[in-house]
Structure formats: structure tokens, C-alpha cells
Amino acid sequence: MKKKLCFGLLGCLLALSALLLTTPSAFAHEKRNVGKYTFVVGFLEEPAYANAKNGLDLTICDGNICNYTMKDGVKVVANPVENAEQSLKAEVSQGGAQPMALTLGARFGNPGKYAAYFLPTAEGAYTFHIYGTLNGQKIDEKFTSGPNTFGETQKLATYPSSSTNTASTDDNAALTQQLKDAQASAQTATTLGIAGIVVGLAGIVLAAVAFTRKPRVTSADAQKESIESLRG
Missing domain, CATH: 2.60.40.3340 (Domain of unknown function DUF4426)
Incomplete structure (x- = not known):
């Protein structure tokens, strides 16, 4: 019985040694x-x-x-x-x-x-x-590196998944584009507003110039026009 046990242990040791020697x-x-x-x-x-x-x-x-x-x-x-x-x-x-x-x-x-x-x-x-x-x-x-030298680099598990990261990146890109569009619209509105103010001021200036250049009617001219209207 003891001999069988010894042989069994010896066989296990040999198998373990072979496994260690053959496993990289x-x-x-x-x-x-x-x-x-x-x-x-x-x-x-x-x-x-x-x-x-x-x-x-x-x-x-x-x-x-x-x-x-x-x-x-x-x-x-x-x-x-x-x-x-x-x-x-x-x-x-x-x-x-x-x-x-x-x-x-x-x-x-x-x-x-x-x-x-x-x-x-x-x-x-x-x-x-x-x-x-x-x-x-x-x-x-x-x-x-290789099977008989030292280990090659492996892929590292990622978390969260790349699909989540991609979706997040897409959302950020869309938000950034929306902000850019809003800024562009605001800039356009500002430009148009300034242009309107300039046009309005120009109109006021032209009206003022026209008013100052209008010929004045003297009292003599007014009396003459009144007499002519009575004759007519």
C-alpha cells in the first residue's frame, strides 16, 4: 500500500514538472x-x-x-x-x-x-x-517579444464601452456646432441692427439738411402772393 502511494506521488510530481516545463x-x-x-x-x-x-x-x-x-x-x-x-x-x-x-x-x-x-x-x-x-x-x-522570449502587449479592457464614448463625443460635437451657429446668428443680427441704425441716422441727417436749405418766405413776398391771389 505504501509503495503504491509513493509511486502515485512520484507520478504526480513528474506530471507537474512536465507541465511546468512545457507551459510558457x-x-x-x-x-x-x-x-x-x-x-x-x-x-x-x-x-x-x-x-x-x-x-x-x-x-x-x-x-x-x-x-x-x-x-x-x-x-x-x-x-x-x-x-x-x-x-x-x-x-x-x-x-x-x-x-x-x-x-x-x-x-x-x-x-x-x-x-x-x-x-x-x-x-x-x-x-x-x-x-x-x-x-x-x-x-x-x-x-x-514572443512565445519563447517575453510577453507581447495585449488589449486592455475598456470601461465605459467605446460606443458610449463615441456617442458622448458625437453629442459634444453637435452641441459645439449649435453654439457656433447661435454665435453666428447673433453676430448677423448685430450687424443688421448696426446697419439699420446707420441708415436711420443718415435719413435724419439728410432730412435736416433738406430742411435747412428750404427757401425762406419774406413778408413782402407773402403780401405779393396775397395780392396776386385776390386779383386772380
Whole structure:
């Protein structure tokens, strides 16, 4: 009975080990030996999502393996390569877009670890290009996300739905157009009102001029007209 139990436990352990070995990690980084150094590359935040802040996560170890130790309760690299940001450069590319230069910086309290922040805006595979020199050794390596390296960016669920956002945008656009039309109508009315006032003032001025130019009738003329009317 004990032998059967032992064999059963051993079989479960073997099956679990096989499952772990054959299932790709969702939080994987690519580890690569580059000359006398080891580079570990991936996204800072994994899984990575489009339109969510992320960045390049780079670890550089001295030797063909990265050793770790505990320091103040934190797991840190025991054989780090420090100050690499002074001689290395990095850029990121996606699809057919032009590569974008990244600002590589050392991570505080994590010797041998470096980061470069950016906002991935598309889903799919990204490539990190790291180049320059490291203690006299030329470095020119590209790391591309994929099933056997590190995770690609995924679509992030949105809320509220895009249809709601679209409707809201359409409503705002319609309201803006209505305001513009109202402003245009008010401007037209103001212009017409001013024109009417100008025309009215012009009429008053012309009437005043005509009145002042009307010939005056003297008393002699009036008497003469009266006599002529009596004769007639």
C-alpha cells in the first residue's frame, strides 16, 4: 500500500514538472549570454497592455549566469554590472514604425538593473535594441517579444464601452456646432441692427439738411402772393 502511494506521488510530481516545463511563463524575460555578460530583458510590467504605462526592464550580470542574494529583505543581483547606462543606449520598435530612443537609467537600490519608461500604444510584438559598449566590449543586441522570449502587449479592457464614448463625443460635437451657429446668428443680427441704425441716422441727417436749405418766405413776398391771389 505504501509503495503504491509513493509511486502515485512520484507520478504526480513528474506530471507537474512536465507541465511546468512545457507551459510558457506569462511573466517570462529573455535571458541571453552576450560575451562575458548575461542580459535579462523584458517588460517592466507583465503582462503588458497597450495604452498602459510600461517600459524596458534590463538586468546585466557579470558572467554567464545571474546570481541573487537577499539584502535588507529584498532579492538583488549578487554579480551586477553597474553604471551600464553611461555607455549603453536603448531603443524600442513595433511593427513598421520608426524606432524610438529610450532613456536608460539605473534602478535605485537594484544594482545591475536598469529601466526605460514609455507608453506602448499598439498590441503585439515589440523589439528592444540595446547597443553601445560595456567595459570595452561592443554590444549590439535585439530582443523581440514572443512565445519563447517575453510577453507581447495585449488589449486592455475598456470601461465605459467605446460606443458610449463615441456617442458622448458625437453629442459634444453637435452641441459645439449649435453654439457656433447661435454665435453666428447673433453676430448677423448685430450687424443688421448696426446697419439699420446707420441708415436711420443718415435719413435724419439728410432730412435736416433738406430742411435747412428750404427757401425762406419774406413778408413782402407773402403780401405779393396775397395780392396776386385776390386779383386772380
